[in-house]
Amino acid sequence: MNPTASLKDRASSMAVAKAREAGAEVIACSSTGNAASSLAGNAAAAGLKTYIFVPSRAPKGKVAQLMTFGATVISVQGSYEETFELSKQAIDRWGWYNRNAAINPYLSEGKKTVGLEIMEQLNWQVPDYIAISVGDGCTIAGLWKGLKDLYAIGFIDRLPQLISAQASGCCPLNRAIETGEDWRPMKENTLADSIAVGVPRNADKALMAIRESNGLTVNVSDEEIMAAQKLLGRTCGVFGEPAGVTGTAGLKKLCEEGKISPNATVVSVVTGNGLKDVANAIAHCGEPISIPSDMGLLLKAFADNHIAVE
Numbered sequence: 001m002n003p004t005a006s007l008k009d010r011a012s013s014m015a016v017a018k019a020r021e022a023g024a025e026v027i028a029c030s031s032t033g034n035a036a037s038s039l040a041g042n043a044a045a046a047g048l049k050t051y052i053f054v055p056s057r058a059p060k061g062k063v064a065q066l067m068t069f070g071a072t073v074i075s076v077q078g079s080y081e082e083t084f085e086l087s088k089q090a091i092d093r094w095g096w097y098n099r100n101a102a103i104n105p106y107l108s109e110g111k112k113t114v115g116l117e118i119m120e121q122l123n124w125q126v127p128d129y130i131a132i133s134v135g136d137g138c139t140i141a142g143l144w145k146g147l148k149d150l151y152a153i154g155f156i157d158r159l160p161q162l163i164s165a166q167a168s169g170c171c172p173l174n175r176a177i178e179t180g181e182d183w184r185p186m187k188e189n190t191l192a193d194s195i196a197v198g199v200p201r202n203a204d205k206a207l208m209a210i211r212e213s214n215g216l217t218v219n220v221s222d223e224e225i226m227a228a229q230k231l232l233g234r235t236c237g238v239f240g241e242p243a244g245v246t247g248t249a250g251l252k253k254l255c256e257e258g259k260i261s262p263n264a265t266v267v268s269v270v271t272g273n274g275l276k277d278v279a280n281a282i283a284h285c286g287e288p289i290s291i292p293s294d295m296g297l298l299l300k301a302f303a304d305n306h307i308a309v310e
């Protein structure tokens, strides 16, 4: 159910269960925002203390979640890479249970449930493609593991092709696939904060998943991401955060480029809730009609805005 409103909950609930099992009382991580709020919420429910490191650019909604869940929050004035480094040193120094991306092997066991759930809901009928946004690469790798598990035990009879969607301003993994070269760090230049990951922590597993699935890569601009946010809202009633709708933005672009057949079946995973980052949504969604309670003014406003009332 993703109780803190992002897909990170699948990994965090696993991390918290394993921390309890190991007898840990303190659990820590660094995160662009969602792994942080997710860990803090799941840990609070289990009675564990948390130390959380986020880059200072993290959206206010995510930080408000962290503070509400009672985490000790360290807002690092630097990039996600620098945030990760400080958390690593602190975790080593104090011996906290570590929920950092790609360090804790149990996390992908949690993340893979997205693959299990998609297939169960589709009654084990495998779609041609599954589109998902990629930052550190844990989500796409976990998704792939879940699908491969189902394939191995015969619950599904083939595997889909993955679509790896990244922001054009920060796409080190897709660039590695596209150029056939090793991945190299990139600037974190996108408003989709959850996938603004210049140094991906799970590059090997993610690249393997994309390659093994004969996957597609697609990079989208911030404008395309924000347009996808509106499109999903208008057509599905789904409000995703920028990184949450990046898979959909990529899918739209691939369709327009003719790279996906109109007959293909595609699942696009929305990985985070739009309420986590209202600032970007407000900047792109337009203004409501604002008037006093007066029918005359309502009629005028409809006329002024060319709204033909039925």
Ligand SMILES: *Cc1c(COP(=O)(O)O)cnc(C)c1O
Pocket (backbone or CB within 6 Å): 006, 007, 008, 034, 035, 133, 134, 135, 136, 137, 138, 139, 140, 194, 195, 197, 241, 243, 244, 271, 272, 273
């Ligand atoms: C973390 C996150 C992603 C990307 O997951 P990675 O494991 O970092 O690749 C995508 N969307 C949202 C909303 C996220 O929080």
